[in-house]
Amino acid sequence: MALSRRALLLTGSAALLAGAGGLALWPGLTRTPPGPLRSLDARTWSVLASVAQAMCPGGDGLPSADELDIASALDLTISTLHAADQAELKQGLLLLDNALPGLLLDGRAQPFSRADVDVRAATLLGWRTSRIGVRRQVFKALRGLVMAAYWGHPRLYAAAGYPGPPDFGQAQAPPDDLLALAEVSL
């Protein structure tokens, strides 16, 4: 996602610095990746998983983002983006994780990824219409990735009343014969 690095730095550097200082003090991750990661690290993966779960909590017969391990699917997707896009996405995730105001009783900042799902959803909706451009961008980028991975997942087809891709036997079709397709020059 083409999140402007400059915008992120301008708006986010203070929060990022604060966050970086706090990282060491944070308790363990709420979620841990089930397998080796390709683009994210354990922390950004867990923030992404907490975003996905807040956006797609499941229920009423729908699987949740956690059940489908959307964050790991996205780790793979993100690994194919330009390195600078990957870096910006990770920055965006850290920015979000450091965004919640207030401190826990023991004086530590409350990371987004450890907040209740309702708080997370409300925070995300706040970012959707935030007056801070970079927040809207982070929301849009993360929402796009998460929703594409979730609603494009075959487990969700039925919930969308979608029969799934039809099969025209194309996989078994012979390779296109370019010379047969060609028109001879007039």
Add this chain to the structure above:
Amino acid sequence: MITPGSELSADAELSCDVCIVGSGAGGSVLAAGLCQAGLDVVMLEEGPYATRRDFDLDEQKAIPMLYQDRGTRSTADLAITVLQGRSVGGSTTVNWTTCFRTPERILEHWRTVHRIEGLDAASLAPHFDEVERRLNIAPWPEELANPNNRKILEGARALGWEAGALRRNVKGCADSGYCGLGCPVNGKQAMHLTYIPDAIAAGLRLYSDVRAERVESAGGRATAVHAVVLDRQSGRPTERRLTVRPKVTVLAGGAINTPALLLRSGIEGQGRVGRRTFLHPVVGIGGLYEEPVLPFKGAPQSVGSHQFVDRGPDKVGFFFESAPLQPMLAALTASLIGKEMARFMGALPNLGVMIALLVDGLLPEDDGGVVSLRPDGRIRLDYPIRPFLTEAMGSAHIALARLTLAAGANEALSLHHKPRRMRDVMSMTQLAEAPYGAHEHAIFTAHQMGGCAMGPDPASSVVGTDHRLHGVDNLFVVDGSVLPTALGVNPSETIYGLAHRARGFVGEAV
């Protein structure tokens, strides 16, 4: 012959008469003509050579494979989602097949405002005749329109608005609805099934998964195209290099990418390269119908209305079509999350989305967007949504909501972050009061145009009316980036026609 980059076992250097960068609408039509005229042509395409055997119609596989930036391309502020193709055939492999000749009104605007001579309906007609024959461009019978498209007809008739069948470049179309993911039955007459085979039969050497990084030039002449082989799976660059040393170089990478390639090559055209980039920005309104309309099924675009394409000299016009909605694309049109999103998606079979495409670049003050390079080399597209566009977006929303309700929808639903829901004309005031523009609602583009504008004067354009770069003798641009304004109709046929016309200019330069 098509050679995937992965088959290059060592760095290679080629010479030829003409090197064409990009295998889409412009590049392919041109290549066929040049090869048939006996020229030795090398074509480079950064995307894969993908055919119906690869088109399994699964959005999660198709979109990263067939779209620019793996489907994540957007404006720098992320407000506009940019759909643009990236495979052999370019955007024609994934486009929705609607074909129009360039409107005379637009040609006249180019003549009077941009001083472009020689592009009038009569002189373009033989070129259009020829591409229409080769691509089997013909009206899609009204009675075959899917429910989603028929709604436009029904709504327009109820309101007394103009609407009619669209022409499509198909032969043996299975009416699947999956044009956007690659045609599974070779019905769409995309470039990889038409002009590319024509060119191959006449000797074209096409390299897929190979991206042109830079055009080298010296003394006012382009001397080489430096390219890198990409990994087909990930689309990421490998170590492998290909260098082409042609007599004539043609850039046909499409809007956004062609100006970016020029900028990477240090060719800025007096600061004009990348400027005047137009998008036909798209806004939409959903209609929730009593009966299923199955927006994922049937020819995606077969009816359109140009009722509001000309709203007078001081307003941005727009035209209406509809959009196919497979689940992933449907999910991207909304801004919802959680339960609200689940409800939206649960209604998909009964949801139709009509779209308005804004005709940018015609008002004197509308100079569109700008393509530039980031310090790390990535492409950046800035497209400010100025007040005249915001006004048009608002008017388009209201017109679309009227059309949707007139077509019998129970409810018209805006794609705002907080969707406005309209059941009758009274509730339309909500739309009059709603905000419009960046990050207020979904905005898409599937029609990227401009960035290397055509015109006679180097101070205000990048290429001449013969597609030759001002100041670089043997370098041409033959793709959608030469359009000086948006078109007010879907652009593919204009690009085919211009490329057909450009065959002579490029051939003569060899």
